Amino acid sequence: MFFMETKRFIIVVLGALLNAVSLNLFLIGANVYASGFAGAAQLVSSIFTDFFGIGVSTGVLLLLFNIPVAIIGWLKVGKGFTIYSIVSVICTTVFLSIIPIYSVSNDIILNAVFGGLIGGAGVGLTLKWGASTGGMDIVAMILSRKSDKPLGIYFLSLNAVITAMAGILYEPENALYTLVALYVSTRLIDAIHTRHEKVTAMIITKKAAELQKAIHYRMVRGITILPAKGAYSNEDKSMLYLVITRYELYDLEKVINDVDPHAFTNIVQTAGIFGFFRKS
Known part of the structure; x- marks a missing residue:
């Protein structure tokens, strides 16, 4: 039992690290947005910086957004699931503050694809081991359990708002590249997690x-x-x-x-x- 819980904890931390790498090394620098609350926090952080001149960390916003959802998860999904989800969010916030924001490539398509792949791997692994990366993972999990449809469908639907906002507030191309990243990540989530089977x-x-x-x-x-x-x-x-x-x-x-x-x-x-x- 101790070995299983230790392995679960390591997987959750690894998933958080992959999400932070996806954001800071690929998506943020290219103005391409991640899926879930990470993307929402990324978008809100960009809005505060670009329109109001206020620097607000993506990691801090991610932590704040997850507080009400963590309460819902505690009541609807399960205590163990929610505790590990909180661990994932805290680790992601820490990794986001440690890893510098740096563009690995100047090619926005490469950033969108690899950012989506790495982020999707982080979410998929975390979900497979009975936790989540917080936010929309928990919302999608609750909806998926009620309707028995794949998680990826809900990720894609819930993230349509992020895509639309990226296109309205920034260049329309940003919305298209965000859609590419979201599609890649949701496909990988379903491939790893396969919750609907x-x-x-x-x-x-x-x-x-x-x-x-x-x-x-x-x-x-x-x-x-x-x-x-x-x-x-x-x-x-x-x-x-x-x-x-x-x-x-x-x-x-x-x-x-x-x-x-x-x-x-x-x-x-x-x-x-x-x-x-x-x-x-």
Whole structure:
């Protein structure tokens, strides 16, 4: 358990570092905007600097924007998810203040593409390990869990406002290049995270009742329990059969390790389901 949480923490910090690198080395210098609240903070920072002559750090604005969303995430998504999301936002803010703003290339297309790739990798990795980079990640996660559509769709929709503002306040080209960065990042997020894909878990355990109770407490998923017998040991066991989303795989693994670390679990891809599948 300690090893898993340590690995999760390292992944979250790595995701924050990738987001900061994407912003300070590629996007900010090219006036191309990132996805989510990072892009919103970047845009507001540019507005304060260019129109009011007030220098406000992107990292500080990112931290402020995430306070109300963190409260929503705590109530709607989960405490562990939100705590790691807060860690991600704080680390991103720190990295943004440490890494200098520098344009790696003068080619705006290269900045948009590589900025989108690096930022999308940061968000995707963070989401895959049961956390988020804050802001729109949490909003998109809540919407995705309710409708069962890919996260990338919500990122692209929610970021349309950033694209429009970039085109209105600055050059129209900035909006187009921002759209390129957003498209690249959302495609990579879906490729890494694949939250919309469902999988079937078959868990062989001697602690069916305890495991069922823990899964229902943590995930609110329907479970079918079947009798099973070990062919080698000839012991009576039970098989818990349930369909979950890939987003919930981390939570399921954690529950199994907590309740019955000796359980045998098989995860298979689910091509489709018919009937009731609870989305929250």
